[in-house]
Amino acid sequence: xxxxxxxxxxxxxxxxxxxxxxxxxxxxxxxxxxxxxxxxxxxxxxxxxxxxxxxxxxxxxxxxxxxxxxxxxxxxxxxxxxxxxxxxxxxxxxxxxxxxxxxxxxxxxxxxxxxxxxxxxxxxxxxxxxxxxxxxxxxxxxxxxxxxxxxxxxxxxxxxxxxxxxxxxxxxxxxxxxxxxxxxxxxxxxxxxxxxxxxxxxxxxxxxxxxxxxxxxxxxxxxxxxxxxxxxxxxxxxxxxxxxxxxxxxxxxxxxxxxxxxxxxxxxxxxxxxxxxxxxxxxxxxxxxxxxxxxxxxxxxxxxxxxxxxxxxxxxxxxxxxxxxxxxxxxxxxxxxxxxxxxxxxxxxxxxxxxxxxxxxxxxxxxxxxxxxxxxxxxxxxxxxxxxxxxxxxxxxxxxx
Numbered sequence: 001x002x003x004x005x006x007x008x009x010x011x012x013x014x015x016x017x018x019x020x021x022x023x024x025x026x027x028x029x030x031x032x033x034x035x036x037x038x039x040x041x042x043x044x045x046x047x048x049x050x051x052x053x054x055x056x057x058x059x060x061x062x063x064x065x066x067x068x069x070x071x072x073x074x075x076x077x078x079x080x081x082x083x084x085x086x087x088x089x090x091x092x093x094x095x096x097x098x099x100x101x102x103x104x105x106x107x108x109x110x111x112x113x114x115x116x117x118x119x120x121x122x123x124x125x126x127x128x129x130x131x132x133x134x135x136x137x138x139x140x141x142x143x144x145x146x147x148x149x150x151x152x153x154x155x156x157x158x159x160x161x162x163x164x165x166x167x168x169x170x171x172x173x174x175x176x177x178x179x180x181x182x183x184x185x186x187x188x189x190x191x192x193x194x195x196x197x198x199x200x201x202x203x204x205x206x207x208x209x210x211x212x213x214x215x216x217x218x219x220x221x222x223x224x225x226x227x228x229x230x231x232x233x234x235x236x237x238x239x240x241x242x243x244x245x246x247x248x249x250x251x252x253x254x255x256x257x258x259x260x261x262x263x264x265x266x267x268x269x270x271x272x273x274x275x276x277x278x279x280x281x282x283x284x285x286x287x288x289x290x291x292x293x294x295x296x297x298x299x300x301x302x303x304x305x306x307x308x309x310x311x312x313x314x315x316x317x318x319x320x321x322x323x324x325x326x327x328x329x330x331x332x333x334x335x336x337x338x339x340x341x342x343x344x345x346x347x348x349x350x351x352x353x354x355x356x357x358x359x360x361x362x363x364x365x366x367x368x369x370x371x372x373x374x375x376x377x378x379x380x381x382x383x384x385x386x387x388x389x390x391x392x393x394x395x396x397x398x399x400x401x
Contacts, residue, residue, distance in 0.1 A: 006036050045214040046207050052200035055192045076159045086149045093141045106131035198250040206244045213237045
């Protein structure tokens with residue numbers, strides 16, 4: 001129990017009347033006209049209860065609650081009762097048609113005894129003499145019930161919203177444009193309820209700001225997370241500055257209608273040659289911040305261009321390396337037209353002449369004495385010990401024949 005310390009005035013009473021009261025200043029709870037909590041000053045500065053009321057009522061400001069708050073099905077309550085009765089009747093007749101009963105004909109005592117002992121799904125039954133067993137008269141489910149049911153459902157659809165909104169494909173419609181038109185018609189019915197929800201969200205946002213300003217009187221941090229990243233947003237009374245107004249826009253639409261609007265915006269933009277700008281086209285598609293989306297597109301184009309340039313540079317470097325490798329493997333042409341026999345000097349590799357010249361240039365001004373030390377003597381011995389007939393490269397860079 002919510003308030004166990006409360007004692008009712010009449011101990012034999014089983015039902016009590018509970019009432020909770022809130023306004024812009026006071027709040028409290030009463031049971032059978034007796035205060036059990038409060039009244040207190042809540043200090044919020046507003047009524048915490050939000051009224052979400054669509055523009056579908058007969059009396060908006062005055063009148064009984066059942067006349068002020070009406071839903072989509074309010075005009076078709078009688079039709080819903082008729083639909084339920086027709087479905088029940090058809091199911092009852094169909095059950096009798098599918099599961100037929102049996103009748104027993106004969107003397108009362110024998111027929112009653114046979115009926116008590118007879119089993120419908122038994123393999124064997126004992127039937128008394130002079131007793132006949134026959135199936136009950138068959139009652140066909142009348143098609144008039146289905147026709148009346150279809151007419152009632154059509155009237156419900158006309159008074160509320162098309163069945164396509166509920167995911168049902170109407171008969172005779174085979175194109176997406178017709179479905180989108182029906183979905184747009186259904187949106188006209190849901191439009192006033194979407195507006196009512198938007199006004200309710202505006203009131204909730206305004207009350208949150210007043211709660212921070214009047215009750216919290218300090219910084220409030222909201223932790224939020226979406227599919228991409230997490231972020232924290234803080235707000236303090238100094239940020240509010242007694243300005244509580246905000247705007248919320250909601251739109252009830254079907255996926256087919258959203259696709260149709262996106263294609264229409266694409267045609268109107270027409271690659272920058274149409275009637276509207278890219279900003280307006282993206283806004284009609286449903287992008288909340290077109291400028292941020294355009295910046296993201298520009299960043300992706302720059303990244304793709306850099307990747308293409310890197311790929312071209314890598315391809316050029318690979319091709320140059322292949323050319324160098326092919327030139328290194330190819331033999332040098334014999335300008336003198338002589339043939340080199342075994343034992344002669346090998347063909348020069350590309351750039352070897354320059355390398356030898358650089359070695360000789362570094363040794364310019366130095367006395368060409370060979371061998372120099374024990375290591376040079378060993379090298380000279382190894383060179384002289386080979387077969388003769390060709391030039392010998394010396395460690396000093398010179399070539400001795």
